[in-house]
Amino acid sequence: MPAELIAALCLVLVIEGLILFAAPGAWKRMALRLQEIDERTLRIVGAGMIVCGLVALRLVH
Incomplete structure (x- = not known):
């Protein structure tokens, strides 16, 4: 789990x-x-945005 969270945060940095x-x-x-x-x-x-992100995350996993 922590590795996935760090990877997700890194992707946010890349996109921004x-x-x-x-x-x-x-x-x-x-x-x-x-x-x-x-x-x-x-x-x-x-x-x-938080709600949309959580719903999308739930649909992906």
């Missing part, structure tokens, strides 16, 4: 690194736009 490498300007614009969104909305979106 690819986005920064491929489109740094778009990433910076997105970061500026995120500051304009209220915290409640960001939390709701974050919670939705």
Whole structure:
């Protein structure tokens, strides 16, 4: 289990690194736009992402 978790975290780093490498300007614009969104909305979106990720993980395993 710990090896799988570490592998998953490494893949997250690879994907985020690819986005920064491929489109740094778009990433910076997105970061500026995120500051304009209220915290409640960001939390709701974050919670939705967590649920989607957990459901997808459950379907895969």
